[in-house]
Amino acid sequence: MAPPLQHSQTAQRSGIPPTSARKHRSHRPKADHALTFKLDHSVGADQVKGRQPKLCDVTQRHSDRYAVTHIHSSTQDPCARQPGLCSVVCTTYNHAKYARAAIESIVAQDYRPLEIIVIDDGSTDDNVAVIEAALSESDVQSTLITQQNTANIAGNVNRALAAATGDFVLPTSLDDLLLPGCISSKMALLLEDQSLVMVGNSSMSEMDMSGKITRPEVRNPVFGHETASCHDLLEIEFATAGSFFTQGTVLRADCVEAIGGYDEDIAGDDLILRTKLWKHLIANSCLRCVFLRDPGFVYRKHDENLHRNTLRQLRTLIDWHNRFFPERPLPAIVTRRARNYFSECLANRDDAALQQALDLGPFMADLYSAYRYSWGYYRRSTKHALRRVFLPTRR
Numbered sequence: 001m002a003p004p005l006q007h008s009q010t011a012q013r014s015g016i017p018p019t020s021a022r023k024h025r026s027h028r029p030k031a032d033h034a035l036t037f038k039l040d041h042s043v044g045a046d047q048v049k050g051r052q053p054k055l056c057d058v059t060q061r062h063s064d065r066y067a068v069t070h071i072h073s074s075t076q077d078p079c080a081r082q083p084g085l086c087s088v089v090c091t092t093y094n095h096a097k098y099a100r101a102a103i104e105s106i107v108a109q110d111y112r113p114l115e116i117i118v119i120d121d122g123s124t125d126d127n128v129a130v131i132e133a134a135l136s137e138s139d140v141q142s143t144l145i146t147q148q149n150t151a152n153i154a155g156n157v158n159r160a161l162a163a164a165t166g167d168f169v170l171p172t173s174l175d176d177l178l179l180p181g182c183i184s185s186k187m188a189l190l191l192e193d194q195s196l197v198m199v200g201n202s203s204m205s206e207m208d209m210s211g212k213i214t215r216p217e218v219r220n221p222v223f224g225h226e227t228a229s230c231h232d233l234l235e236i237e238f239a240t241a242g243s244f245f246t247q248g249t250v251l252r253a254d255c256v257e258a259i260g261g262y263d264e265d266i267a268g269d270d271l272i273l274r275t276k277l278w279k280h281l282i283a284n285s286c287l288r289c290v291f292l293r294d295p296g297f298v299y300r301k302h303d304e305n306l307h308r309n310t311l312r313q314l315r316t317l318i319d320w321h322n323r324f325f326p327e328r329p330l331p332a333i334v335t336r337r338a339r340n341y342f343s344e345c346l347a348n349r350d351d352a353a354l355q356q357a358l359d360l361g362p363f364m365a366d367l368y369s370a371y372r373y374s375w376g377y378y379r380r381s382t383k384h385a386l387r388r389v390f391l392p393t394r395r
Contacts, residue, residue, distance in 0.1 A: 084191065086111060086183055086250060087164035090118045091156050092174035093149075096125040098300060101211065102174040103134040111184040116142040118174070119160040122149030131174070154262035154269040161253070161261060169256060172247045177298040179205065179248075185292060186250040198277065198289035200249035201296035202226050209302045217295060220244040226291040233289075234278035237271075238325060241317055241333050246270045248297035255280070255287070266323065268316035275324050310341050311356055318360055330363055338367045339374075 088106050092099060106116055116135065120128050128146055135142045143163050150156065157171060168190060170183060186199035202223040206215040221240040225232060237243045259276040262269050281287050317334045338357070345354040358364050 081167055081253065082113065082165050083167050084187075085113045085115060085166035086168040086170055086187060087115050087117055087166035087253070088170045088172060088178075088183075089157060089160045089164055090116065090172055090174050091121070091153060091160065092118060092123070092127060092131070093121045094123045094125045094127055095174040096123070096127040096130050097209075098175040099127055099130045100134045102172070102177055103131065103138070105177040105179075106172075107138045107140050108180065109178060109183045110181065111187050113166075114140050114183070115164070115166060116140055117145075117160045117163050118143070119145040119156045119163075120147070121151070121153075121156050122147060127174075152264055153267075154272070155264040157269060158261045158264065161256060164253065167253055168250050169253050170248065170250045172297065175300045175302065176247050177207070177211075177300070179296055179298060182248050182296040183250060185294075185296075189290065190250060190252070195286055195288055196252075196290060197255040197281070197287050198249060198251045200244050200246070200289070200291050202244060202291040202293055203295045204245055204248070205295045205298040207298050207300050209300065211300070213298065214301075218299075222291055223293070226293060230278050230281040230289070234275070234282065237275055237278060238328070238331055239333065241271060241320070241331065243274060244291065245297070245299065246273065247299065251277075263323075266316070266319040267312060268320050271316065271320055272323075275320065279324070310337065310344070311353065314338060314341060314357060314364070315360055318363060322361075330367075334363075335367060338364060339371055342368055342371050 090102070090106075095102070103116065103118075106114075116138070118131055118135070120131065128144075131144060135144060145159065145163060161169060168187065172178065182201075189199050190196050200222075201220075202225070203217050203219045205213055206218050207213050221236050221242065222228070222233065222244045225236065228236070233243060255277075256273075259273075259280045261273075263272045263276075266272065277289075281289065314334070314337060317337070318330075321328075321330055321334065341357055342354065345351070345357070354368075358368060
């Protein structure tokens with residue numbers, strides 16, 4: 001068994017490697033205090049105005065891919081972690097319609113001290129302007145990082161985490177909302193018990209694109225297992241590939257660092273982080289986590305939600321299985337999703353999409369072979385054939 005992890009309140013933080021940055025205090029006019037500097041690309045990415053910030057491995061390997069980055073910060077000392085501070089780390093892309101409401105839900109939290117870290121992944125709408133306006137109207141210290149699009153959510157979160165100065169972090173997205181008391185309810189437990197490294201919620205709420213609550217309480221797979229052992233939580237993760245949503249969850253920053261942050265080389269950022277966390281807690285039996293039953297955030301369902309991309313979800317699940325559970329057979333949830341995807345391809349007569357799935361690996365080829373000889377395959381193929389005959393597509 002690995003030795004217990006000690007949580008230091010004065011852990012050394014990693015710096016941020018900006019290629020172009022501007023820092024300011026949000027409560028003063030920009031002209032009075034703005035500091036602007038640019039990176040000479042003939043020198044290393046760390047050598048900005050003589051500063052050589054130390055990078056954690058995950059931040060370094062992702063930051064190397066940035067062409068242009070601007071950092072706007074009202075944090076007084078970006079290199080010192082602040083005890084008791086909760087850093088709300090927000091990822092966002094083309095959320096101009098939702099970002100203000102999301103930021104206002106963070107500012108409205110009744111816990112202090114608090115800071116907001118936002119990383120915009122090259123939005124093409126007015127997202128950055130909306131965020132800047134919302135942050136400027138707030139008294140909460142904040143950092144806004146803008147960059148060219150990378151489409152790497154895990155890497156974006158890692159970069160935002162490197163900018164956070166709190167002992168505690170809460171990941172979220174600017175298309176969702178934090179509910180009142182989301183942070184204070186968790187911080188009360190974390191500040192009281194040093195063995196707690198994470199407090200989450202076993203349920204959430206859902207809303208539509210307009211912000212109307214459609215489901216006040218949606219129970220996650222961990223519901224009813226709020227104080228379960230990490231061994232049991234890992235099994236729930238394996239069976240469901242979605243034990244809970246990390247939005248609104250508060251974690252100790254040094255625990256996130258101890259597990260290496262988010263894995264940038266595969267998709268499934270939350271799924272990967274949760275699995276690494278369960279394994280870390282199993283190896284460090286002195287550490288634990290707990291869940292609150294009340295919803296902590298509102299998940300917004302809209303057309304751009306990543307879970308709607310079935311092929312991406314299948315690729316994520318296979319990569320996740322291969323990395324963390326190579327000795328175990330594929331969980332049933334992968335088989336079910338694969339069969340549903342095969343059925344969609346059959347219904348749409350989409351041979352190209354089917355081939356993309358088969359290219360994911362031998363697992364998929366085996367699943368498809370078994371599916372073709374199943375009763376479900378014959379039933380669906382017959383139904384779709386009859387539809388094409390008797391209900392031809394109108395032109």
